Amino acid sequence: MTIPIKQIKIRKLNMRLKNPFTTSFGTMQDRAFFITEAEDEEGNHGFGESVAFISPWYSEETVETNAHVMEDFLIPILKENKLTHPDDVSALFTPIKRHNMAKSALEGAIWDLYAKQKNISLAEALGGKKTEIDVGISIGIQPTVQDLLNTVDHYVQEGYKRIKIKIKPGWDVDVLRAVREQFPDTPIMADANSAYTLKDIPHLQQLDDLDLMMIEQPLAHDDIVDHAKLQAAMKTPICLDESIHSLEDTRKAIQLGSCKIINIKIGRVGGLTEAKRIHDYCLKHDIAVWCGGMLEAGVGRAHNIALTTLSGFTLPGDTAGSSRYWEKDIITPEVKVESGKIHVPSKPGIGYAIDRQVLDAFTVEEKVFHF
């Protein structure tokens, strides 16, 4: 059996976040990205989303590199080869080095198309069993500590299962201590987005008193060696985000003792197939995982929800409700969070419909590739 594909459409969208999001590497509010759509002759449509940002400050990929790599390399590979399963896509893309977010955007559309052709949910196609998932929220750097405390309070009241706080030098130990004092029982973690070096070990060791669930990516975006040194010097579990691009990276980081937790982002690791492989490996090696976010619109959010139904995702992820990010999301219904949980849709594929009117309204460019 093959996965019949008639055409792939890639649409560039411009959307604006309700509020600016600030991390140690900068502030963003305008979000440009691609929605990919794979279509068959039967009228099934599979959707994917690229998660690269406009600037290469999270990783080397950008919206423009996504366009170049999808159009000039990845789509031609898909046109030349028959697929029998979505897992084939990552194997076919292997000769293209990195560009994982571009790969993931196309692979995601094929996973969704495949699940719709089989008339099963994407969660089921991936082997996920959960019918609801626990979610947390990621809070950017705020103008003042009081603003942060108010924001944390707001999301704690809404029921989010854990609060992630972005930190950077000058906005870290004292700020987290203030949050811990006001919220003694709330699960709290910190994300540094690679803002520190080994010179900061004594400073970071102060975090050990704050009962944090973890500290995410404290050291360089491409490091797993120094993280092992830091993990040996700290009680707080280290979680790797930017450093992990593949199962191979995961294997090496675990072997070195660089982390106790991994944040799996589908785009960063090249798609759902590799994300699932990393999940399976971590489960075997007693490493906890959770699903990270990239300020996605509805399609990417739906993919994150489906992945999180796998049993190893034991920690709440960053997939908050649509209304936290957007005035109007491109899916219907929007993703809703109730008491810190998202109900997993059971309809075929991603389980949410695309709101074509909203999609069209945000589309600034589109290209169709006939197979």
Ligand SMILES: O=C(O)CCC(=O)C1=CC=C[C@@H](O)[C@@H]1C(=O)O
């Ligand atoms: O709400 C989300 O989608 C997660 C937000 C978030 O924490 C991140 C989004 C984008 C880039 C990073 O700063 C980051 C992360 O590092 O996990």
Ligand SMILES: [Mg+2]
């Ligand atoms: Mg992170």
